[in-house]
Amino acid sequence: MRVLVAAFIFVAGMAAHWWWSTYLMVWGLGPHLLIIMTVAIAAERGPIVGQCYGFAWGLFLDTAGVHCFGANALVLTAAAYLVGNTRRQMDVSSPLSQAMMAVVVSWGHLLALALLGMVFERGALWPGWSAGLAVPLLNGLAAPFVFPLVERAWGRP
Amino acid sequence: MRWASKAPDVSGVECMNREKRIANTLLAAFSAVSLALLLLPMSSPVRSFKACLSYVLNPMPYRGSKAVERLADAPTAVMHLILADVENNELREELRNQSILRGRLAELQRENDRLRAELGMKPAAGQILLWARVMERDPLNWHRFLMVDAGEKEGLEVNAPVLGLQGEALGAVGRVSEVGPHWSKVLLLTDEQSSLAAYIPDRQWEGLVEGVGGARLRMNYLPSEAQFAIGETVRTSATSATFPPDMLVGTISKVYARDPFLTFQSVEVMPAVQPGLLKEVLVLVRQKNS
Secondary structure, three states, rough: OOHHEEEEEEEEHHHHHHHHHHHOOOOOOOOOOOHHHHHHHHHHHHHHHHHHHHHHHHHHHHHOOOOOHHHHHHHHHHHHHHHHHHHHOOOOOHHHHHHHHHHHHHHHHHHHHHHHHHHHOOOOOOOOOOHHHHHHHHHHHHHHHHHHHHHHHHOOO | OOOOOOOOOHHHHHHHHHHHHHHHHHHHHHHHHHHHHHOOOOOOHHHHHHHHHHHHHOOOOOOHHHHHHHHHOOHHHHHHHHHHHHHHHHHHHHHHHHHHHHHHHHHHHHHHHHHHHHOOOHHHHOEEEEEEEEEEHHHHHOOOEEOOOOOHHOOOOEEEEEEEEEEEEEEEEEEEEEEEOOOEEEEEEOOOOOOOEEEOOOEEEEEEEEEEOOOOEEEEEEEEEOOOOOEEEEEEEEOOOOOOOOOOEEEEEEEEEOOOOOOEEEEEEOOOHHHHHHHHHHEEEEEEOO
């Protein structure tokens, strides 16, 4: 049953991210659902589960993208590891903490992708200042709504 | 407030250590795989699969001049396939736009015809022409009246003559019977209460065109000795109190058999303008300052 739930969350995460980024973006901007979900799972279930999801969703993002195959997988794995290991020092049920985690990880994700682009593609993979500023903030706003969903899907640890 | 877990006891510490070890191992393994993916060149089938999946999931970035740049890594056959699909979609969109343009062109053509007809129509001094859109028809009174979107504020008055354009023919449609602030009711010629002084130009016979509540009209009071041919035009008479003279009313579609008890004969008239086809009408309005 656990495996089915895990598979469902994985597929639902991909579908939700694709649907949102295809149909619900406003001026090309919207929350990055897979980052928020990776953070939420790592915060709720720990670094092991979080890293598995981060790596798998990262590969999905890399497949859908055109640059640096493997970059998203690496960055989301690292993000899940960090969030999962520091979750005991935070109140993960507080919406403010959830928003802060999402904002910080989103910024880290953007910076890490830019850095990996410079190393592997001879050019920073920077989405532009509007997306660079707006997406982390949108992630922060969306996080308090995504965390309870993830918690409900998994059940409390 | 809920912390991720309680303060660990001895077995909890062991458990945490084990979790940390597994997490570290996983981080190392996933990082190694990710770095390998970043460093190693992908084989042709993997690049093809990646390009196709990327295009299926998010086709927008492939539009325009960036497509070739994005597909630089993909095998040539896959690149051509995706570019052909992009081009196909762009052409489909262009075709859709073409059909919209064709519709707009037809609309402009109709407007051109209307304006040409309006130019050909010379209203009497002190009168102006006003276009009004047909906004409502009552299915129960299809041949009796219709509603238009111009009224008192636009200068329409009761009994103002209403004309319609069908093809290139500008003909009588009816007269205004009620006016509201921005709407008017047009009593059609086909209504039983409508009548109109008209004549047959080829023979100069005058008569009274009356509605019969159907699609056709009846022209009465024609001399009993008069001869008619099907297809002859009927026009408004100079004696008409409402309509300007020589406006097209319709064509004779049937000559009724002579009634020996009546001193006149009648013909059936097919209206030149079918009210059911009208989207706009032309109303002759008196100029206020005249």
